[in-house]
Amino acid sequence: MMLSEAALTLMRDLFGRRDLLADAPRVRRRLVAWGGEPVMVPHDAVLASEPTLQRALAVPADDGSKGAPDFTIHAAPPLPAGQLHVFGERHAVVARVRLRDPACREESRIEAVEAGWLFLAPAGGEDGWLLGIGGDLDALLAQSRLIAPVVEPIDGPPQAFPAAPRLHLPLVGGDWLACGTAALGFDPICGDGAAQSVRQAILASAVVRAIAEGGDQDALLGHYQAMLIATMRRHLLLCAQFYANGGQGNWWRAQHHALIQGHGWCTSLLAELPEPQFSLQGLRLVPRRAAA
Numbered sequence: 001m002m003l004s005e006a007a008l009t010l011m012r013d014l015f016g017r018r019d020l021l022a023d024a025p026r027v028r029r030r031l032v033a034w035g036g037e038p039v040m041v042p043h044d045a046v047l048a049s050e051p052t053l054q055r056a057l058a059v060p061a062d063d064g065s066k067g068a069p070d071f072t073i074h075a076a077p078p079l080p081a082g083q084l085h086v087f088g089e090r091h092a093v094v095a096r097v098r099l100r101d102p103a104c105r106e107e108s109r110i111e112a113v114e115a116g117w118l119f120l121a122p123a124g125g126e127d128g129w130l131l132g133i134g135g136d137l138d139a140l141l142a143q144s145r146l147i148a149p150v151v152e153p154i155d156g157p158p159q160a161f162p163a164a165p166r167l168h169l170p171l172v173g174g175d176w177l178a179c180g181t182a183a184l185g186f187d188p189i190c191g192d193g194a195a196q197s198v199r200q201a202i203l204a205s206a207v208v209r210a211i212a213e214g215g216d217q218d219a220l221l222g223h224y225q226a227m228l229i230a231t232m233r234r235h236l237l238l239c240a241q242f243y244a245n246g247g248q249g250n251w252w253r254a255q256h257h258a259l260i261q262g263h264g265w266c267t268s269l270l271a272e273l274p275e276p277q278f279s280l281q282g283l284r285l286v287p288r289r290a291a292a
Contacts, residue, residue, distance in 0.1 A: 001053070002027060002108070002121050005044045007195035011057075014198065020056060024048050025124050028106040033146045035112055035245045043108065047122065071211065073204055075180040080173055087236060087262030088164035088255045090116075092188060093137050095158040096123070097130045097151040104128060104150050112246035113143035119188065120147050127154070131188065133163050134251055163188060164255075165239060165262065167232045172221040179204040184232055187239045196231065203227060206285040210278075219277055220285065226273045233266035 003011075003021070012020045030043040048056075074080075099105060099122065109120040116134015118141070123129050130151055132140040137158060141148040166185045171178045179200055186193040207224045211217050240259040246252055278285040 001050065001194060002045045002047055002191070003194050004191065005046075007192075007198065008046055010195055010198050014202070015057060017056075021046050021048050021053075024052075025122065026106065027108050027122065029108075031107060031109045031146065033111045034117075034242070035247065038111075038146055045108075047124065070175065071208055072176040073208065074176055074178045074182045076182050077168075079168060079178055079182060080176055082168055082170045084166055084168050085262075085265075086162070086164050086166045088187075088258035090133055090163050090255060091160050092163035093132045093158045093160050095130050095132075095137055096154045096156055097128050098154055099126050099128045099150060100152055101150040109147050109150075111144055111146040113140055114247060114249055115143070115251040116140050117189070117246060118144055118147045120151060133188070164258070165232065165235055167229070167266075169225075169229075171225045171228055174217075177204060177207065177221060177224055183228060186235055189242050190235060190238055192235075196235075200228065200231075202283060203280060203285075206280060206283055209283075210285045215285075222273070223276060223278045223285070226270065226276060229266050229269050229273075233263055233270065236260075236263040236266065 008021060012018055024046040027043050027045045027047065029040055031038055031040050033039075097120070104120065105122050105125070107122070109118075111118045113134075116132065118133075119131040121129050121131075128151065130137065130147070134140060137153075141151075162185065165187050168178055168183055171183050177183075180197055183200065186196060203224060207220045210220050236259050240256055240263065243252055243256040243259060277288055279288050
């Protein structure tokens with residue numbers, strides 16, 4: 001995964017680890033071709049595999065000796081109730097590639113093509129990761145001018161995963177809440193998925209802590225659900241701006257339309273909910289009247 005400097009700073013502050021991923025490879029710049037000629041912009045991010053991050057943030061495993069929990073945070077499906085709402089129809093395909101251009105070892109590239117888009121990130125040394133959204137990689141690379149010339153496929157099956165934004169509702173129940181990918185998923189176009197996961201975990205832990213301290217459970221869970229719906233609403237609007245400018249074909253128009261519809265749906269949900277009753281101060285939730 002590629003962690004922005006903002007995401008890495010948040011994680012370092014949260015865990016008190018100023019050295020977290022200090023030796024990880026860095027991406028220094030980003031080359032973008034999105035509805036126009038390529039533009040080079042400065043970028044600052046670190047590269048880390050999931051196992052590397054798990055080792056760096058290892059916590060003792062729960063051996064179950066504490067007995068049945070009073071409250072459960074679901075970080076993976078299935079959830080006790082509800083359904084998943086998906087805003088668009090697109091999947092991503094990711095494959096390992098070899099970088100033909102040494103400049104790409106510290107550079108990410110993103111390119112909109114006729115029926116989708118491509119994202120290239122270094123993976124250390126001569127290797128890189130290529131992400132394709134909208135079709136299979138061969139078809140997307142056939143439309144590419146920016147990325148196709150600098151990559152060479154490495155033998156190995158590509159992996160696919162859903163790439164459209166998605167939100168599970170409800171996000172809470174009487175003795176549970178959903179967090180992480182069980183709760184929502186972002187389109188990779190925004191590049192904020194890792195930071196959002198951390199922010200969401202902070203809010204989830206603050207809700208559980210406030211409930212354990214005698215807070216109004218229904219109000220706290222309602223606040224959590226409203227905040228995540230609002231988060232998805234902002235994300236859908238951000239994505240819509242990208243998909244409005246990436247291309248003019250049917251694929252681009254269909255994805256943009258789905259995002260706008262999802263934004264309107266989230267807006268209607270929030271209109272029926274009360275104003276936020278709590279404010280996050282550090283790692284704790286406090287009533288807004290107390291925070292004022």
